[in-house]
Amino acid sequence: MNRLLPLVLLAGLLAFGSASFAREQSIQMLHPLQEPFLAPEFELKGEDGTLYRLSDYRGQVVILNFWATWCPPCREEMPSMERAWQKIKEKGIVIIAVNVGEDEDTIFAFTGEYPVTFPLPMDIDGAVIKKYPVVGLPTTYIISPEGIVTHRAVGPREWDHSQLLDQLRNMLN
């Protein structure tokens, strides 16, 4: 028994180690919502005049981000979001970053500083953000191909992190 005890402890140690590893792995993962909900529909114009309608993206995974140019953590995640976009566009995953409360000129100036190529529709009067349970910027929702909001991230993420991209790709299956 005396000799078996260390082996038992080793098994515990391995289990503990695995749990720690799993926790490290979860750093960039998106957490599922306890109560997924149907994504409220919207139709907004982009700064270039393009009309964006959420339902047009049914069948794809949608990364729906709410942001503003004056919000430091929003700016922080934009470059990684653009890098992610370059990897995932045309692969069934779309990024829509809804700007809250600002106009074309402000967004145009921002994209001069932070070149992004994914859609930036403008929620000038805040009507769309009201439809979602957002309490702080940035907040990002993941919408399944069926139009269900399944995950949420508050604050910036490294959107081009391989774990996070794998998680998004798996949502397509």
Place this chain on the structure above:
Amino acid sequence: MASIIKALSTSLWRLSLTTIVTFCFFSETAFSVTLTTGKDDQSFLPYWKIEESGMSLRFVQRIPDQVRAFFLSRGFSTEDAEHIATSCAFQTVLTNTSHKTVPDPLNFDLHEWVVTHKGMKSGMKTREDWSKEWDKKKVSENSKLTFKWALVPTQMEYLPNDYNWGMSFFNLKPGSVFDLKVVWRQYDKTHDYVIKGIQCAPDIHPDPETFRNE
């Protein structure tokens, strides 16, 4: 063979003991709050930061001039921007760091936080408090929208690894010194901590170069 088993057994005992000691250390320190203060690397302004195993909260002073400029450029009148700027603003960064230890949601409600200034207790000035003022003053909808989203939310649940920035207001005059009782919920427990001697930024107009080198 017996000596190999004995050596392995000894090593495993040592390893196991280390694990147990580490686990005990973690358990012992899991709910102890550490406070750090200093000058923020980017703004060169004073900060107060508390950390526990699952959360981190940092307040960085905002000089009234910064706040004035921000809100004047977002449609507020000179009078309203002055009122906001002299209400003791801090940049507030709250993070759920539990993904590094034991992942668990973090909840807070600013109504439970207590400001103590010169022996008087009061609450923070929340989005909703400000909103009532803006409604009376007929501030434009767009300015109200920006104001709302610039502030820390009044109630919030942060999932592991969530974090956010926002302004918080303590409704005190520039330069006031106060204590703040912070309350949050995590790991099925209500936690609180009193940060003593937080100072609202004085209403100064510093020269950037001098200020940086102070």
